[in-house]
Amino acid sequence: MDTLTLLLAAALASAIMTTTMYVLHRASPREASLLDWFWAGVFFLATNCVGVVATFYRVPFWVAPAIGNALYIAGHGALLAGVRRHLGRQPGWALLLVVSVLVFAAHWLTFVHASITYRLMLFYPIIMALNLGVVLLLWRAPANDMKPAYWPLALIELFFFAQLLLRALFIVFNAQTTLTFLGSQFMQTSGSLALLVFLSVATMGCALIVIRHQELALRRASRTDHLTGWLNRHALQDIAHREFNRRGRGNHSLAFVIFDIDHFKSINDTHGHAVGDTAIRHVTTLAAGTLRGYDARFRIGGEEFVVLITDADQERLIAMGERLREHIEGSALNTNGTSLSTTVSVGIALRGTTDRHWEDVLRRADEALYRSKKNGRNRVSYSHEDGESENGSADAVPMIA
Ligand SMILES: Nc1nc2c(ncn2[C@@H]2O[C@H](COP(=O)(O)OP(=O)(O)OP(=O)(O)O)[C@@H](O)[C@H]2O)c(=O)[nH]1
Numbered sequence: 363m364d365t366l367t368l369l370l371a372a373a374l375a376s377a378i379m380t381t382t383m384y385v386l387h388r389a390s391p392r393e394a395s396l397l398d399w400f401w402a403g404v405f406f407l408a409t410n411c412v413g414v415v416a417t418f419y420r421v422p423f424w425v426a427p428a429i430g431n432a433l434y435i436a437g438h439g440a441l442l443a444g445v446r447r448h449l450g451r452q453p454g455w456a457l458l459l460v461v462s463v464l465v466f467a468a469h470w471l472t473f474v475h476a477s478i479t480y481r482l483m484l485f486y487p488i489i490m491a492l493n494l495g496v497v498l499l500l501w502r503a504p505a506n507d508m509k510p511a512y513w514p515l516a517l518i519e520l521f522f523f524a525q526l527l528l529r530a531l532f533i534v535f536n537a538q539t540t541l542t543f544l545g546s547q548f549m550q551t552s553g554s555l556a557l558l559v560f561l562s563v564a565t566m567g568c569a570l571i572v573i574r575h576q577e578l579a580l581r582r583a584s585r586t587d588h589l590t591g592w593l594n595r596h597a598l599q600d601i602a603h604r605e606f607n608r609r610g611r612g613n614h615s616l617a618f619v620i621f622d623i624d625h626f627k628s629i630n631d632t633h634g635h636a637v638g639d640t641a642i643r644h645v646t647t648l649a650a651g652t653l654r655g656y657d658a659r660f661r662i663g664g665e666e667f668v669v670l671i672t673d674a675d676q677e678r679l680i681a682m683g684e685r686l687r688e689h690i691e692g693s694a695l696n697t698n699g700t701s702l703s704t705t706v707s708v709g710i711a712l713r714g715t716t717d718r719h720w721e722d723v724l725r726r727a728d729e730a731l732y733r734s735k736k737n738g739r740n741r742v743s744y745s746h747e748d749g750e751s752e753n754g755s756a757d758a759v760p761m762i763a
Pocket of ligand 1: 625626664
């Protein structure tokens with residue numbers, strides 16, 4: 363392909379990047395990285411347009427190469443800015459602006475002005491640093507479900523870095539090569555071809571990151587209870603099934619702590635549904651304070667909650683249930699000038715030899731909870747495998763004041 367065709371193809375690829383990022387941003391305005399990547403497309407499009415125009419007309423030095431190079435570096439920088447924003451960091455647009463202006467101004471340094479070789483040797487390291495910045499950020503991003511979506515962008519940035527390195531070495535070891543703007547067919551063709559591939563894959567890579575991010579957010583939302591932020595019943599089925607199959611029987615097996623707010627209906631009836639919602643949030647916040655960060659918590663009904671424990675024995679489970687019950691009993695909710703005391707009844711079951719399914723364990727925990735309710739509420743009951751439950755403690759009658 364001749365240089366002009368490649369420049370036009372790269373301009374087209376930049377236009378596709380710009381349009382794709384813009385359309386995706388319209389569809390998902392909360393994905394702010396798309397705007398950074400949209401600007402990356404705009405800068406690459408502009409720099410390619412400058413290149414196309416420069417092949418036909420004699421353009422002033424401040425347009426090509428000065429503005430062309432500054433835009434080219436800004437394009438790579440905007441990609442990095444989007445990745446930084448995606449990872450929750452400051453995008454760094456102010457620094458990018460300073461770098462681009464300095465690149466523009468550097469064209470008037472005598473040696474840079476005089477030789478394209480010096481220009482390339484000065485600007486290549488900047489672009490390579492930006493490429494490497496993207497690779498390192500994505501490489502060091504926390505290992506989670508997003509990771510596979512980072513590979514295409516990381517790899518294409520690495521590819522661009524590598525080809526720039528090769529071209530820099532080519533220049534160094536072919537010192538006799540006299541380059542002029544668009545003057546070396548090899549340099550120009552390989553550069554435009556690399557940019558064409560880079561833009562095409564980077565567009566896909568950025569889109570993939572956003573699509574995966576959205577998909578995970580949707581999945582999270584479909585598994586989360588919006589009132590409390592705890593997981594919902596749908597998530598319980600997945601997680602409990604997985605943990606049940608993964609762990610054997612024994613002291614460090616799977617257990618359920620199930621608890622239910624006592625006389626909750628009367629809170630709703632007396633104070634209204636909104637206060638009822640506040641009471642639910644109050645209880646889950648208190649409960650979370652007594653649990654460890656990795657205990658999976660679920661809201662499985664209106665005022666019914668489950669905690670999945672994977673490494674406890676009977677003694678610790680009962681102590682934990684008691685701690686939870688006492689903490690909630692002892693922390694009144696102050697709302698609308700009223701002090702509202704809430705209590706919970708708790709049922710606990712640890713996986714036993716006869717449990718064939720996680721639902722068998724949950725059913726026993728539920729039966730234990732039922733016993734707590736029947737025996738006066740505000741108490742903890744533990745389910746033994748033979749079906750008998752023992753009460754942990756507490757006879758206090760719950761109070762709604
Ligand atoms: N505010 C509010 N109320 C809810 C929500 N979900 C369910 N409820 C109410 O929770 C109440 C549950 O009442 P019951 O099942 O009779 O339980 P209870 O009054 O706590 O009685 P015990 O469990 O036997 O102590 C019902 O009035 C439901 O309408 C919710 O998201 N918000």
